[in-house]
Amino acid sequence: MKSILVTGGAGFIGSKLCLALLKRGYAVKVLDCLLSQVHGNNPDETSPLYNSIKNKVEFIKGNVTSRRDMVNAIEDIDCVVHLAAETGTGQSMYEIEKYVSTNILGTAILLDILTNTKTTVKRVLVAESRAIYGEGRYFSDELNSFVYPEQRSNSDMRNGDFEVKYPGCKQNLTLVSTPESSLLHPTSVYGITKQVEGQLVHTICPAIGIEDVSVRYQNVYGPGQSLSNPYTGILSIFSTRIKNGNGINVFEDGKETRDFVYIDDVVDATILCIEKSEAVGRSFNIGSGIATDVFTIAKTLVANYHINVPIKITGNYRIGDIRHNYADISLAHDLLGFKPKWSFEDGIHEFCKWVDNQEIKEDNYNKSISEMKSKGLYR
Numbered sequence: 001m002k003s004i005l006v007t008g009g010a011g012f013i014g015s016k017l018c019l020a021l022l023k024r025g026y027a028v029k030v031l032d033c034l035l036s037q038v039h040g041n042n043p044d045e046t047s048p049l050y051n052s053i054k055n056k057v058e059f060i061k062g063n064v065t066s067r068r069d070m071v072n073a074i075e076d077i078d079c080v081v082h083l084a085a086e087t088g089t090g091q092s093m094y095e096i097e098k099y100v101s102t103n104i105l106g107t108a109i110l111l112d113i114l115t116n117t118k119t120t121v122k123r124v125l126v127a128e129s130r131a132i133y134g135e136g137r138y139f140s141d142e143l144n145s146f147v148y149p150e151q152r153s154n155s156d157m158r159n160g161d162f163e164v165k166y167p168g169c170k171q172n173l174t175l176v177s178t179p180e181s182s183l184l185h186p187t188s189v190y191g192i193t194k195q196v197e198g199q200l201v202h203t204i205c206p207a208i209g210i211e212d213v214s215v216r217y218q219n220v221y222g223p224g225q226s227l228s229n230p231y232t233g234i235l236s237i238f239s240t241r242i243k244n245g246n247g248i249n250v251f252e253d254g255k256e257t258r259d260f261v262y263i264d265d266v267v268d269a270t271i272l273c274i275e276k277s278e279a280v281g282r283s284f285n286i287g288s289g290i291a292t293d294v295f296t297i298a299k300t301l302v303a304n305y306h307i308n309v310p311i312k313i314t315g316n317y318r319i320g321d322i323r324h325n326y327a328d329i330s331l332a333h334d335l336l337g338f339k340p341k342w343s344f345e346d347g348i349h350e351f352c353k354w355v356d357n358q359e360i361k362e363d364n365y366n367k368s369i370s371e372m373k374s375k376g377l378y379r
Helices: 012-023 048-053 067-074 096-116 154-158 189-207 234-243 263-275 294-305 330-336 344-355 365-374
Strands: 003-007 027-032 058-061 079-082 123-127 138-140 145-147 211-217 219-221 248-250 260-262 282-286 311-313
Touching: 003 012, 003 067, 012 027, 012 048, 012 263, 027 067, 058 067, 067 096, 079 096, 079 263, 096 123, 096 189, 123 189, 123 263, 189 211, 211 263, 219 234, 219 263, 234 248, 234 294, 234 344, 234 365, 248 294, 260 263, 260 344, 263 282, 263 330, 282 330, 294 311, 294 344
Parallel strands: 003 027, 003 079, 027 058, 079 123, 123 211, 211 282, 219 260, 248 311
Antiparallel strands: 138 145
8 A cells, every 4th residue: 555545634643643654655645624623723823733744745624524525535545544533522422413423424424435436445444432432341259250331320420439330249340451342332422423433434344345444542642732622632631721820620539540642652553553464354452551540640740840730639520431441452462563662651751841842722621611511511
């Protein structure tokens, strides 16, 4: 394969991937609508991500929900890396039409074109998400088996009990890593859309003779991610608040965990999925394989910036959020040779060093929380 289309290629992951693909000799085309929430209202002036690929790739400003734009984008393309999506668990719970349209309809239009027109496309790689797993995998000593808890109840969380529950279990469950074979039961609109995207690609592509791959990114972070988007990216949200001298409000009890994976590792893993024949027909967790709690994230950022702002454990929670989830990345290691190179400590240090050299962005965190409160989704 010589020519690659990256939808959403001006985004955080997409732009870094494009630059890496160019270094490897690929011809790269990008389809991106330059969403103002990510790039600002004047991308030429406000978007370092867009400017990092501008005049280096063939760029089409357009939308994945436009059939005309998508037809133009896939012309003379060998591989499609479909990253374009609305992202943000909380926002998806009240911007439902927007998330379903961009994520599901956008993927459907791509596949409809590939099915019903003559195409040079040989492989489609789609970005799923760790959100498709909902709550991760746990082990029950009482049942002597792995279990997959459903969404936590409002009544428990109102009473400050944030741990997951499972029918028939009185003892606490033990968190374990979540492999690709785990139950898919997303707890947010965003998670549902990403699950459907993956299912569409894995259903249609083999039927029409196109290779199919999906990647389930965990919490991706690193230099270049948007510092002005208050809806996604906990490291960015916390960093912007710290830089504005505002305290950090940690949801629940601060013990909730996520799998944070550095952007360079994500790009390396994605290229393996583009190039390796072993990737075909598979879904891969792309993460660090390590669970880190949110309170530790807040403390680490404050320490790195040397700005002493208060960290408050609020007990508040968002509907649709999960308690824990970290990836089992053994499949990507065994089949593709993927091994994360960046430790959490080194990655956070590099991220903070980059933030220190950026213009301080307006803190819109309270606006996003107010939106969720007005919808009854923040308690």
